[in-house]
Amino acid sequence: MAAPDDLRKMSTQIFTEENSYSLAHQELQEEPGRVASWVKRLRDEAFESFAHSGFPTTEQEEWKYTNVVQIAKAKFEPFIKSDADEGITQKQIAPFIYEEANSSRLVFINGIFNERLSSLESLPGETVAVDLARALTESEQAEIVREYLARSADVDGNPFTALNTAFLSGGAFLFFPAGVVVENPIHLLFISSAENSRFASFPRVLIVAGRGSSATVIESYASLKQGEYFTDAVVEVVIEDDARIEHYKVQNESEKAFHVARTIAELGRNSSYNSTVITLGARLSRHDISVNFNHEGAECWVDGLYIVEDGQHTDTHSVIDHKLPHCTSRQLYKGILNGKSRAVFNGKVFVRQGAQGTDAMQTNRNLMLSNDARVDTKPQLEIFADDVKCAHGATVGQLEEEELFYLVSRGLHTELARNLLTYGFAEEVVEKIKIDSIKAQLDEAVLNRLHARLEAQ
C-alpha cells in the first residue's frame, strides 16, 4: 500500500488529470435555462471547494478506515442530461416500489426526475413534492428552497458534499406546511440504469417540515443492471417546532457501485426525527448522518442495519449534536458481515456546554460471520455538561455459542440455527420499521443472504 502522502498526491493528480468533473460542471453551468444566479454561485463555490480539497485520503481521521481512491481513479461521467428518459418501463421499476407509497412516489433515473414513472395523487393538496430542478426555477417555491438549501450541508471539509453541490440540479423538494399531516409515506426512488457506462449521479433532497406537521419519507436506491456507477447524495431535513419526520433510507445499489451519501437533520423545539438506514448494496458505501438539536426538547432515533457480503465495504459516520437542553437521542446500529467484507462505524455524540438534561444512548453491535471480515468501530462521546445521562456501547463478535447450542439441542441443524440467530440479530432493528413492505423486503434480503431455507425445514 502506498504511503498516505502518496495517496493524497495520487487522488489530487487524478482529479486534475481526468477532469471529467470540471468539464461537466462547466457544461452544467452553461446550460441554457432559468436557473437562478444564486444556484449557479452555490455550484461554483462548491466546485471550487472540491477542486481545492480533492478527494479525502485515509490520513484524515474521518476517512481513516475508508479509502476512496477507487472513486477518484474511476472515470465517472456526471449524469447531467435533464431530459433523459432512458425508456424505462413501470414494469422494470415494479420490484422497487413500496405498496404503501404507490401513489405518493417520485422516481429518479440516474438522479434525474422522471415524471412519467412518478405518481403523486394521494398527497394532500398543500404538500409540495416536486423535482428539485423545477423548484429551483419556479419562483413560488424558490424562496423556501433558497432559505433552506445548502444551509446545513456545508461543503468545506466535506468533499463529497461539495461535489454534489457543484452538480446541484436533480432531486426532490418536499415541503409540509404547518400543521399538515401526510398519511401515506412519500417514496423517493433513485434508480440507476447504468450497465456499461460509468455514471456519477448527484441526487439532492431537501425536506422542510413546517411547525406541527408530520410525514414519513422513504429514500431508496436501486439499480436495474449490475453496473459500475457512483451515487453521491445529499439529503437535508429541516424539522420545525413540534413537527415529526420519519425517514427510511434503503440503499440497495448494484454490487459494483459506489455510494457516498450525507444526511443532515436540523431539529426544532419539541420536534422528532426518526431515521432508519438499511445498507445492503454497493461495493463501497459511506453514509454520514448528523442530527443537530438546535432547540430544546427534541428527540431522535437514529437506527441502522448493514449487511455486507464478500467484497463489500460499508462505513457509517454519525454525529448527534446536543446543543441545547432536554433533548433525547437513541441510536442503534447493527451490522452483519460475511465473506471478505468490511464495516466501519463511527458515532459521535456531543453534549455542548449548557445542554443540561440531555439523555443520549448509542449502541453499535457487529456480528462477524466470516474470519475474513473486518470491523472498525469507534463510538465517541464528548460531554461538556454535568446534568446529563449518556452512555454508549459497542461489541464485535460472533454468534453466542450458548444460544447456538440451545437451538441445536432442540434438533435444528447447525446451519439453520446459525441463520435463525443471525436473523434474530437483525430483527432488533427490522422490527422497529413501521412500513410493512420495507420489513418484508428486509426479511427477504436477510434470509436470502443467509441462503436459509426456513420454510423448507
Next chain:
Amino acid sequence: MLEIRDLHASIEGKEILKGISLSINKGEVHAIMGPNGSGKSTLAKVLAGHPQYVVTKGEVLYEGRNLLEMPPDERAREGIFLAFQYPVEVPGVSNSQFLRLAYNEKQKHLNEEELDPLEFKDLLKERARIVEMDESFMNRSVNEGFSGGEKKRNEILQMAVLEPKLAVLDETDSGLDIDALRIVAGGVNKLRTPENAIVLVTHYQRLLNYIVPDYVHVLAGGRIVREGGKELALELEEKGYDWIKNMGTERSGAVKEKSFMEELQEL
C-alpha cells in the same frame, strides 16, 4: 422533643405545606396519613433538611433548638433519622463501610467512642438480626442492585445502627410484600423505646396493624385535617380518602377528634 409550628414549605416556588402544627414527645409513635400529594412526604423531607424544599413560614424546635438552622448532616448527628421512600444507590461504597462512617461521625459528635472495623462488624452483625438481613448485604454497595424490599430493610438496619432519637419513616411500607412488611415492622417495634419517638408516614393503614401508633394525623392539601387515636386509621381505611379530600382546601385548621366523631354520627 419536636415542636412544629405553622410550617409552610414549598418546592420550586410551589407551596406544598400550608401551615402544619404538631408536637411529638419521646416515647410516642405518630402516624401521618393522607392521600397522594397531601404533603406528607414533604413534611418528612423538610424535617430532614432536603435542600430542594424551602421553608417559607413557621418554625420547628427540636429539643428546644431551631431545627431549621441546622444542615442535614448535623440534624442526623443530633438524632434525626429519615428512612427514605426511595433509598438512594451509592455505587462502589459498601454498606458496612458507609454505616461505620455514619456511626463514627455520630459517636464523634457525641464525644463517644468510635469503633474500628472489627468492633463495628460485631455491632453490625447483631443489628442485622433485627431486620433478618444476611451478612452478605454488608459487603455490597449501598442499595445497588437491592430489591425494593431489601432497600427498605436496609433503611431499618441503618436506623438500628444509628439509634436515632426521632425516626421518620417515609412510606417504608410501600412496595413490601406481607413477609417483608412483618420483618420491617418487627424491626421498628424492637427499636421502639421510651426514650425515642417514631413518625410513620404512610398512605395505608396496613403498616399500623403492625406498628400501633399513639396518634394519627391526616393530611390533605398541605394541612392537617383530622387528628385522633389509632382508630382514626381504621376509619380512614374503611371510608377511603375521598371524604377528607377537599377538607384541606376548604378548612383552614385542624379538626378535633370530638367534632370528627360527631360528624361520623351525622353520616
Next chain:
Amino acid sequence: MSNIELLTNREYKYGFVTDIESETIPKGLTEDTIRLISAKKQEPEWMLEFRLKAYRQWLTMKEPRHWPNIKYPEVNYQDVIYYSAPKQKVNKASLDEVDPELLRTFEKLGIPLQEQKQLAGVAIDAVFDSVSVATTYKEKLKKHGVIFCSYTDAIRDYPELVKKYLGSVVPVGDNYFAALNSAVFSDGSFVFVPKGVRCPMELSTYFRINNQESGQFERTLIIAEEGASVSYNEGCTAPKFDKNQLHAAVVELVALDDAEIKYSTVQNWYAGDEEGKGGIYNFVTKRGKCAGRNSKISWTQVETGSAITWKYPSCILQGENSIGEFYSVALTNHSQQADTGTKMIHLGKNTRSTIISKGISAGKSNNSYRGLVKVMPKAEGARNYTQCDSMLIGSRCGANTFPYIEVMNNTARVEHEASTSKISEEQLFYLQQRGISQEDAVSLIINGFCKAVFRELPMEFAVEAQRLLGLKLEGSVG
C-alpha cells in the same frame, strides 16, 4: 453543585523547591548536547549510537498536535535544560554519602530513604531531576537474583541485558516524545527478575523534578523472565513554577513465559494554578510486551497531576493466553487537560484484555479517554472488555471518550461500554441524612466511583491515591 466544586480545590502540598547546588548543562539540544550527556554518564559507544540514531529520527518527526484532545502553546525544545544533577559523588556506595538535603527533600515528600525508616517490604529508587540519587535494599534484592538499580548503573554493570531489551518494546522512532527521550534520557530505573523468582519486595521509584528550567527524561526497563513476577510502583511530584516543564518518559516492560508484571503509578506532578499557569507537560510512552505464553502485564494508574497528560500505557499481547490489563483513574481540575487511555494489541491466540477507566472532570478541565483495542487476524479467541465511566463535577468541564475498536478475527469478542454520571443531589442528601458531612459524602461517592481501580493498587498506594483525591476514609479500600 458549587459546593462540590469548592471541595475539589485543594492546595498542592509538594510545591516546595529544594535549595541544592546542581550541575546543569546549557539549554538547547544538538548532537553535541547528546554527546555531552553521554560523556557525563561515561557511557559506552553503543549507547551513544542509540541516542544519536534516536535524535536523527526525532529531527524528522512532528509533534502529535492533531489527534490528541489537548491544547498548549508551542514548546521550544531549545529552551530546555536536558541535564541537571545535584552535585554529589556520582558513585553512591551507601546512603551515608547522599547529600542530607536530598534525604530531607524525599522525607518531606513522605519517602524516607533510610531503610530503617521505610515501610517494610518496599525498595525505592529516588530520581531527582536527571539522576537517580539513591536506591535502597539493593543488596537484599540481589540475594534473590533481582536487579534493581538506576539505568545508568545498569548500562555500566549489565550492558548485555540493556542492549538486548532497550528499545525492544518502544522503538526509538515510535513517536515524537519517545524519540526525544531515547536521545536525551538521563536516568531512570532498571529491574530484572530472573527465571522463576517472585520479587520479594514491592519496588518503587520516586520521581522529583526540582530545577525550573530542566525537563525530566527518564526511562524505565523491567524484565521478568520465565515464571518471574514483580510489582513496581512509581510516584512523581514537582515544585510550583509559573513556567511549564517537560516530562517525557519511556517505560518498557517485557514479560516472558508465565511471567507477571504489575505496574502502578500515582502521578501527582504539579498541575499548574487555577488559571492554568505553570505545571508539567506529561508526555509519556509506556508499553509492555507480553512476549511469552501465559504472561501478564497489568497497568494501574491514578493520574491527578500535570497541566497536560498524554499517556497511553499499552500491552502487546504476543504470547498465547497472555493477559493485558489497564485500570485508570484520571482526575482533572481547573485548567488541566488529560488525553489518556491504553492500547491493547492482540496478536496471540486466546489473549485477553480488560480496560477499566474512570475519569473525573472538575473546574474548567478537559478529560479524555482514548483507547485502541486491536485484534489481529491470528488472534483466535481474543477477548476484550472495556468499561469507561466519566463523572463530571460542575458544568464548565468536559469528559470525552474515544475508543477505537479494530477487529480482524471473527472468533474475537470485544465489548465496550461507557457511561457518564454526576454526583446527584439526592445521593448527597442521603449520605448527609446519615450524619456524613458534605465534604466526606463527596469523597465517599468519588471513592465508590473509583473502587474498581483502587482495589488494583498495592495497599500503600491505595491509601496515597485516596488521599490524593481528597478522601478521608480510613483504610477502607477493597
